[in-house]
Amino acid sequence: MAVIRFLRDKWFYLLLLVLALCLPLLITNRYHFQIVIMGCLFSIATLGMNLILGYTGQASLAHAGFFGIGAYGVALLMKGGLSFWVALPLSALIAAGIGFLIGLPTLRSRGSYFAISTMCFGVIVSIVAGNWIDLTGGYNGIVGIALPTPIHLPLIGSVGFQTQVAQYYLVLAFLLLTLFIMHRLVHSLLGLSFMAIRNNEALAGSVGINTFAGKILSFVVANFFAGLAGGIYASLMGAISPSTASLDLTFNWLIFLLLGGAATLAGPVIGAFVIPVTMEYLQSLAEYRLIIFGALLIVVIIYFPRGVMGAVGNLRQKVRDFYDRKKGAKGAAAG
């Protein structure tokens, strides 16, 4: 019974999962496949941003800075001879640790103040990456970063990551892991306390939530996932530069998040896939598509402030209301 109920409730997600697993059979074009891989990576980064911005209500604009820290961390540690599987968690932890140190002063400020001070930190990261030539290679960046170290599985044997398909399954696994952790987190008491801070910080404090600790924790976890995405990015791309930490990237994720739907788990993923794919379809419009995109952003934020997921939610509510009314009408007729 439990299995049937599980299937009935979650069939949509299972279908999506099967589709995602079969995707390499459907997409044969290398370029398109690359877009899908980047979509998975940016989904992880955007999900991290969603935790601090969407669920906790603090608009951090340092996200690409932490993505960059993760990327440079993996690049430098792997150049230093560490395995990818050691370098990646280490770099994500470094990003989280720096996030803790930066969160201590910046999270004391609120609203736009917090947004601007984190934006300043993000800009500092990219300036330092461009000028600390001995460590980061300056504006030329670091090239020739190795692919993820092959892993040994019990039955299949050694799995390398030279092929795009293998890389895709790698990022998909990390995306599913991120989604799982985020799902557990936002549905826990801790997640509820984050949302309480977002909705009314003073009230949350008065019912005994340590709001500052909550904000710090959310910021640290968000930056851990930014660093994680950055680390995978560095290894898969093989080359990074200060633009890996640029503010433009933060703005991109912000747009993915807001258009997809903040404070939902599906929203960031939808945004991170739909927008880049749409941009590809509009390739013929060249530079003009950015103008259209900017205009679209303004229209969406004015008329659909909760993004795609908000619009879907409204639609579902309307359909449900319609059925309820129909049922109600039938009941009244029978009675």
Added chain:
Amino acid sequence: MQLFFQQIFNGVMLGSTYAIVALGLTLVFGILQIPNFAHGHLYMLGAYITFFLMTLYGFGFWSALVTSMVALGLIGMLIERVVYRPLQDRPHINSFISAVGAMIILETSVIVFWGPQGRRIPNPYPDMVELFGITMSHQRLLVIVAAFVLIFLLQIFIKKTTPGTTIEAVAQNREGAMLVGINVNRVSSLTFAISTATAAAAASLVAPIFMISPTMGALLGMKAFVIVILGGVGSIPGAILGGYILGILEAIGGGYLSAAYKDVYAFGALILILSIRPTGLFGKEVS
């Protein structure tokens, strides 16, 4: 010592532009509560309009500057009406996203229509003077003096004229201003027009000294936000003082420490100061 005074002079010149731009931003951000992240991009557009008026249509420097101010004032009013007014009562982050949209539109339009390369406005006053061993070009002196005059005029406007006092009234108490019959929407339009027109003036004044390019606005806009926050949101003296301090800080730091890291000083100072005073140096205590 000569290097020191030379850097101070450059710092004051740089600070003059920062002060004007931050002044415009503090009006809309502090007084109307609109985080206009596109301010730096409007500044950039002002420089471009001056450039094209001078090179394509044969305007003189001053007539181009005034026309550019008027044009930007109108564009500012348009942006307030289309981009920000519908979001008036929503959370800050929404206006912020809207501003990112405006930023993308402005920057890409300039790249598409006029190309990504840097351009230089012909310098109207190329002569130099030497005073106590400091080299000063006439254009740089002009920037300092013009900034001074502009700030002075703006102060008189806000303190002494009726439209100016309505801006202050809205800043002090929005509902109260409505109750005494002030049209708050009209005040918003007016404030935006002043803010963007002064940004255009600042951009046109320094355009003959630095190159103009589509990306010049982004960093300046960010610095303007730093100044506004350090000086206290909504504080006009704070914005002016903060502008000059940042200009001098950058010139001294760039001259003595490292030119590559000159932007780090401003941003680092902000994080440091906000950690001690979360509402800025001269900011009021608000939650």
